[in-house]
Amino acid sequence: MSTYTRPDLEQLRDFYRDSLIDDTLKFWLPRSIDTTHGGYLLMRDQDGSLLDDDKSVWFQGRFSSILGNLYNHVEPRQEWLDGARAGVDFLREHCIDDDGQMFFLVTRDGTPLRKRRYFFSEAFAIAAYAHYAKATQDESLAQEARDLFKRCTEYADGSRPLPPKTTGARPTQGLGVPMIFLNVAQQLCDTVGCDFAASQIDDYISQIESCVDDELRCVWECTDPEGNMIDHLQERTITPGHAIEGAWFILHEAKRRGGDKRLEKLGLKMLDYSWEQGWDQEHGGIIYFRDPTGKPVMEYWQDMKFWWPQNEAIIATLLAYTMTGDDKYARWHKMIHDYAHAHFHDKEHGEWFGYLHRDGRVSTAMKGNHYKGPFHLPRMQTYCWQLLEEHLAK
């Protein structure tokens, strides 16, 4: 007997929809829109009270892209469009330095506090601009999104240098940049269109593919330029949830291309390896870090459970199941869905806790900070809801 019947899938679809609309979005809206200074106030305690009025630039872009996507692909609610605009306006007015690089943290009124030596603020801004430009048919903003994407490829290939974090004596290639920009390129192409971004996708995929290690059955966060393991503490550390996120970006790409079997195989392999590495057989859930060689991991909090790897695993397993019909993925989906909702969902105040100890006890109950906010959870709920709508309509 298969894990999921049609009524099960209908129930799941309704669950993701209702959780998104009646729980997650209700936690954040309308209170997080800053009607005084623009943008969002997202650093919130368990009950939603504000812990800090600084603004993470990542999350100004991330939340805007969530709302813009909902407006474009789910329902044209004015609240979502207005919400998406708050982030885009704040990003464009306050979050870009004179040299064109974006900041990482600003004060409530947009005074810059911190800048980083990489360009993920830009990645999330591109997605925000793209969704809002599509919603409002704003070709000038669409072009800003495309220009910003181009600029990021220049940061990535070194033709527009950023202050270096390492000396370059141990050259690496990483999973993070091609993965995030694969997803950004997909969104840019599917909203306002961008030939240049479309032309980059194959290269991102081959960079990701070279992080896959068939011998140790894992996906490295970074390798040497030839794709070989770097045998040092930090470089041996893998992040299964991150690789599972990459897996579903690739499965999504296989679907975008009308069923590309090579990409499907790659995405499934990344999911399989990372599930084997990351699933905690003792307590359930996806563990944060592992060393696939069996040596200890330097990060002392390596065995914690964060909210976002669980979100990525819920998407990846459901997507793999709908694409393949393989009951293994339905079983995995049920395992991670049940574990995550039992342990992470805050039954009292809504939304999810972010940080659990390995055994499921809450470490800190805050809902938003520099790194957590309305992104992975509503993205998962939106994606799974829409995926099941589409799957059930077949």
Added chain:
Amino acid sequence: MSTYTRPDLEQLRDFYRDSLIDDTLKFWLPRSIDTTHGGYLLMRDQDGSLLDDDKSVWFQGRFSSILGNLYNHVEPRQEWLDGARAGVDFLREHCIDDDGQMFFLVTRDGTPLRKRRYFFSEAFAIAAYAHYAKATQDESLAQEARDLFKRCTEYADGSRPLPPKTTGARPTQGLGVPMIFLNVAQQLCDTVGCDFAASQIDDYISQIESCVDDELRCVWECTDPEGNMIDHLQERTITPGHAIEGAWFILHEAKRRGGDKRLEKLGLKMLDYSWEQGWDQEHGGIIYFRDPTGKPVMEYWQDMKFWWPQNEAIIATLLAYTMTGDDKYARWHKMIHDYAHAHFHDKEHGEWFGYLHRDGRVSTAMKGNHYKGPFHLPRMQTYCWQLLEEHLAK
């Protein structure tokens, strides 16, 4: 009845001495001296096997200063002098960039990998140079130590700018720099002498003092330039073990000055506040982070127990006890000494675990990495042994 009798203190003295010589140093020596490339190979697993042959520049200086101090103040063993030289030579040959700033991480053969935007590699190098210069009567190396100290004060006051980590829109003053450099200045003055370093000590103490908050009874890691709390997530986070380390540096300074009562009072207050904030009433030990306003801490691993805060608390409470005779400090010392040795000491392979969960379970059993190595533990054992020798001789 007081907590410690004279035989108790004699037993403690022997315990610290024997733990240092027969356990901690035996774990690291001779295997950690790199006879091929110089310096130390310190990133080691629970059983001492090598996990990574990269070299943390902090630890090249730190371990050298530990060995140099043992040679100078405990016993002139050739093994300790040779060991101290290995670090000093490696630092001078491989760890300084062309612009004079020191690196953070280098390969086994000394190829630079990473540089940071602060100057703690320098702090530990100064101490290493100073101890070795005293041991060998090398006035030229002593002058290098003094010059490097001067250079650090220029980094600190901005007259020799480093790449900024923040925009400066929210000016802060921190506990870290004055604390570390108070300790470095003490070592420099007490080994090879340095009038300039001596002249800085009062300023470091007044910077530390302005982090003490009598209302909330805590020591801030940073405040605004007037010493007021900064009401944001990161700046509200205190590190009790760090403030306890600062407390004993100040108590030590009170002793250096032949019994300065104002400094003694300041050090005791810092210890009292930080013990109240940091001692885990449920499981024992000093917790890593706290928010003294009662709000949640952003760092998700905030409730872990690290080895070094326990080491600092063992020193601070014993020093406070020997200076005041107040039995409260003997009680606290017994609590932290017993807790730490029961939970952190590795009975199988020697040395201490670095990283425990709040309830005392080991998170990762490695003995050395970028941040842990032979420093806090042997410093505590040396300091407490010598302190008790001196106290019992009175």
